Amino acid sequence: MADEGIGRVEAIEALTRKSLWLASWMVHHANHIRPNVDGVKVGGHQASSASMAALLTTLYFGILKPEDRVAVKPHAAPIFHAIQYLMGRQTRQKLIDFRAFGGAQSYPSRTKDTDDVDFSTGSVGLGVAFTAFASMIQDYVRAKDWSGKDRPEGRMIALAGDAELDEGNIYECLLEGWKHGLRNCWWIIDYNRQSLDGVVREGLYDRIEAIFKAFGWKVVTLKYGALQRAAFAEPGGDRLKAWIDACPNDLYSALMFRGGAAWRERLTDAIGDQGDVSALLARRSDEELATLMANLGGHCVESLLDQFEAADSEQPTVFINYTVKGWGTPLAGHKDNHAGQMTSAQIEQLRQSHRIRDGHEWDLFEGLDDPEALSDFVRNVPFNTTLPRRLTAPAVPTIGPQFVGTGATSTQAAFGRILDAIAKSDSEMARRIVTTAPDVTVSTGLGAWVNRRNLFARKEMADLFQKEAIPSTQKWRFTPDGQHMELGIAEMNLMLMLGAAGLSHSLFGERLLPIGTLYDPFISRGLDALNYACYQDARFLLVGTPSGVSLAGEGGAHQSIASPLIGMAQDGLASFEPAFADELAVIIDWAFDYMQRSGDARSDLADWPRDVTGGSVYLRLSTRSIEQVPREVDNVLANSIIRGAYWLKPPTPECEVVVAYQGVLASEAIEAAARIGGDRRNVAVLAVTSADRLNAGWQASQRARLHDDQTTVSHIENLLSEIPHRAGIVTAIDAHPATLGWLGSVLGHRTMALGVEHFGQTGTVPDLYRHFGLDAETIVSAAGQVTSRRSIMNAF
Numbered sequence: 025m026a027d028e029g030i031g032r033v034e035a036i037e038a039l040t041r042k043s044l045w046l047a048s049w050m051v052h053h054a055n056h057i058r059p060n061v062d063g064v065k066v067g068g069h070q071a072s073s074a075s076m077a078a079l080l081t082t083l084y085f086g087i088l089k090p091e092d093r094v095a096v097k098p099h100a101a102p103i104f105h106a107i108q109y110l111m112g113r114q115t116r117q118k119l120i121d122f123r124a125f126g127g128a129q130s131y132p133s134r135t136k137d138t139d140d141v142d143f144s145t146g147s148v149g150l151g152v153a154f155t156a157f158a159s160m161i162q163d164y165v166r167a168k169d170w171s172g173k174d175r176p177e178g179r180m181i182a183l184a185g186d187a188e189l190d191e192g193n194i195y196e197c198l199l200e201g202w203k204h205g206l207r208n209c210w211w212i213i214d215y216n217r218q219s220l221d222g223v224v225r226e227g228l229y230d231r232i233e234a235i236f237k238a239f240g241w242k243v244v245t246l247k248y249g250a251l252q253r254a255a256f257a258e259p260g261g262d263r264l265k266a267w268i269d270a271c272p273n274d275l276y277s278a279l280m281f282r283g284g285a286a287w288r289e290r291l292t293d294a295i296g297d298q299g300d301v302s303a304l305l306a307r308r309s310d311e312e313l314a315t316l317m318a319n320l321g322g323h324c325v326e327s328l329l330d331q332f333e334a335a336d337s338e339q340p341t342v343f344i345n346y347t348v349k350g351w352g353t354p355l356a357g358h359k360d361n362h363a364g365q366m367t368s369a370q371i372e373q374l375r376q377s378h379r380i381r382d383g384h385e386w387d388l389f390e391g392l393d394d395p396e397a398l399s400d401f402v403r404n405v406p407f408n409t410t411l412p413r414r415l416t417a418p419a420v421p422t423i424g425p426q427f428v429g430t431g432a433t434s435t436q437a438a439f440g441r442i443l444d445a446i447a448k449s450d451s452e453m454a455r456r457i458v459t460t461a462p463d464v465t466v467s468t469g470l471g472a473w474v475n476r477r478n479l480f481a482r483k484e485m486a487d488l489f490q491k492e493a494i495p496s497t498q499k500w501r502f503t504p505d506g507q508h509m510e511l512g513i514a515e516m517n518l519m520l521m522l523g524a525a526g527l528s529h530s531l532f533g534e535r536l537l538p539i540g541t542l543y544d545p546f547i548s549r550g551l552d553a554l555n556y557a558c559y560q561d562a563r564f565l566l567v568g569t570p571s572g573v574s575l576a577g578e579g580g581a582h583q584s585i586a587s588p589l590i591g592m593a594q595d596g597l598a599s600f601e602p603a604f605a606d607e608l609a610v611i612i613d614w615a616f617d618y619m620q621r622s623g624d625a626r627s628d629l630a631d632w633p634r635d636v637t638g639g640s641v642y643l644r645l646s647t648r649s650i651e652q653v654p655r656e657v658d659n660v661l662a663n664s665i666i667r668g669a670y671w672l673k674p675p676t677p678e679c680e681v682v683v684a685y686q687g688v689l690a691s692e693a694i695e696a697a698a699r700i701g702g703d704r705r706n707v708a709v710l711a712v713t714s715a716d717r718l719n720a721g722w723q724a725s726q727r728a729r730l731h732d733d734q735t736t737v738s739h740i741e742n743l744l745s746e747i748p749h750r751a752g753i754v755t756a757i758d759a760h761p762a763t764l765g766w767l768g769s770v771l772g773h774r775t776m777a778l779g780v781e782h783f784g785q786t787g788t789v790p791d792l793y794r795h796f797g798l799d800a801e802t803i804v805s806a807a808g809q810v811t812s813r814r815s816i817m818n819a820f
């Protein structure tokens with residue numbers, strides 16, 4: 025390896041220097057040279073980038089194969105962009121515009137950056153864990169009889185900061201990875217022993233090693249670079265090694281910052297009284313001594329190449345690579361260097377030491393020897409030979425809504441029956457569905473689906489209870505062609521799994537239609553990972569059930585209040601809360617199509633801007649059974665269900681009050697309307713299936729009008745234009761009232777919004793509806809309020 029690697033090592037060392045310069049300059053330029061128009065700090069991370077310069081450069085130019093997929097430490101974005109630029113995958117202009125509008129992103133983004141980002145990062149820990157789930161999904165798609173089997177298997181690689189290991193989701197995912205026989209996963213830790221605020225605890229590597237080994241990972245530690253190893257072999261070198269090993273993190277960092285003379289002074293004091301060591305130190309100038317002490321394994325290209333090339337098994341592997349934060353810059357080792365930046369004088373010094381001429385700061389190989397050989401080298405590195413690395417898969421046709429009968433039912437039960445109907449179908453759509461749940465498979469309605477489509481495991485495993493002839497409604501057979509990924513109780517893992525499965529078409533060229541279920545309140549538990557999945561434009565169907573206070577006896581700890589607002593505010597997620605099984609059938613059919621759309625964002629700001637680009641879908645369901653409406657769902661109704669609302673009881677020109685509800689309060693709304701009508705008041709009922717889409721359509725049409733398009737009218741504006749201005753609206757939802765309260769602003773109708781604002785109680789549904797004022801009686805009283813002739817202003 026060493027023989028053939030001489031040219032390669034030199035080339036990668038030169039490229040490391042170059043990417044270190046470009047990253048440093050990129051941040052400097054954004055902060056100190058580009059005019060600052062708003063007085064707000066631009067930011068960027070020179071020290072975190074420098075820490076990984078050799079690691080990233082070695083990987084991209086020496087180790088990675090096109091089929092590998094990488095999550096880069098978020099604050100190493102500058103060095104990542106620099107490497108992409110050197111490879112010809114990033115433009116100079118984007119570097120000049122780093123952190124500016126439309127420029128290279130502050131943290132690598134697979135949706136916004138135009139260079140080759142596999143996984144977005146930003147919220148520390150998530151990108152790391154994501155690689156484990158991507159690896160499980162790679163195994164899942166390769167176990168199927170699909171054409172992608174012929175593609176080479178990739179390694180899922182995370183480049184992590186050492187402080188990222190403080191995030192709990194790392195450990196949740198280690199446990200899940202162990203259960204699923206995780207393979208082909210590398211986590212490379214930039215062990216600079218610094219976080220944002222300071223220096224990390226001594227001996228962290230010990231803990232890391234023990235934890236990873238416990239979960240079946242191989243642990244590779246690279247502490248010393250080749251220069252250090254050579255020095256250790258000199259007479260007295262063992263004393264130097266012992267001193268380095270015993271040196272506390274903060275002292276090493278401080279001496280790194282202070283430089284060669286300080287190293288000499290300290291080492292002479294500590295160990296230099298022995299002839300051999302004194303000679304060892306004396307043989308080196310201050311500068312050489314500083315270089316030697318900075319030559320930790322993570323900065324030594326030769327050692328890094330050896331380390332990665334030796335890791336040839338599929339066992340998941342963690343690499344603990346010792347580094348110095350700010351390596352190769354005047355920021356090296358300073359405890360405040362996370363957001364610290366070089367001064368203009370310091371960057372000038374760096375420019376000189378890198379032999380960069382004034383005005384040539386962005387030039388590709390400026391200041392390097394033999395640019396032609398380097399350019400040849402870059403052209404031929406394995407990673408840079410296949411384009412594009414990002415894959416696609418054709419959309420799978422949907423099979424149409426599965427209507428599952430007309431008797432009283434809950435949306436959760438209907439969900440189970442719809443999936444069962446899909447499971448029975450011999451369709452490509454059914455084959456591409458993969459379900460997953462964090463230990464709530466049966467209690468969220470997936471039982472029938474799993475009985476038909478089985479659980480996934482790389483190796484066959486029979487259901488022991490079945491073998492022992494013990495009666496059970498659940499048949500839990502694990503097989504490679506199974507279509508359910510059973511997870512432990514960690515909602516972060518659910519969201520990460522959905523994220524990885526929802527990018528399968530792009531990562532592995534195989535379309536998946538992932539469905540994840542969980543108890544609705546626990547969405548909050550996985551919220552950052554859900555946001556992260558949406559941020560990466562992963563496509564999945566998330567089902568929150570049961571929800572709200574309607575789960576009655578389950579009590580306050582399990583009642584969700586905020587989730588419809590989360591659904592509305594979460595970008596990339598269209599949320600629905602149907603009341604009836606036929607609505608759900610229509611929504612699920614639409615969702616499978618919507619999840620696979622990939623059109624360009626449309627320029628007109630029409631009804632629902634994401635209808636062309638597509639996205640993920642969230643369904644809020646319930647276990648409360650309600651009477652169904654006997655009807656045929658025609659295209660007009662189906663279309664309205666998808667747009668977010670329809671008249672369950674249409675208004676007449678004399679309409680005095682509208683009861684608008686979302687979800688299970690349909691029955692209370694219908695009952696209240698009957699009572700109000702009985703009092704001879706003219707009432708209409710608006711069934712809202714998606715406050716989210718309804719609201720977004722309204723926002724979009726208002727924006728269109730701001731842009732002088734006066735012709736656009738949203739669905740909700742059309743609906744409410746059918747009622748007189750003096751009519752009032754009562755909204756009702758088993759969730760926060762703000763979800764529907766905005767309806768009054770659309771055309772200015774007086775509105776009272778009913779809902780849940782406080783933690784709930786245990787009780788029956790009528791108890792709780794009465795307690796929160798969601799019952800038919802309260803709706804009737806509220807209708808009286810909003811239609812009262814007495815203006816509310818009279819009260820003041």
Ligand SMILES: Cc1ncc(C[n+]2csc(CCOP(=O)(O)OP(=O)(O)O)c2C)c(N)n1
Pocket residue numbers: 071072075097098099146147148184185186187188189214216218219220221349362
């Ligand atoms: C979830 C989350 N919390 C906080 C932050 C803010 N933050 C950014 S980097 C960082 C410290 C990272 O330290 P480490 O991972 O060791 O990276 P390095 O030392 O290489 O910069 C923190 C706290 C974040 N990005 N994400």
Ligand SMILES: [Mg+2]
Pocket residue numbers: 185186187214215216217218219
């Ligand atoms: Mg660190």
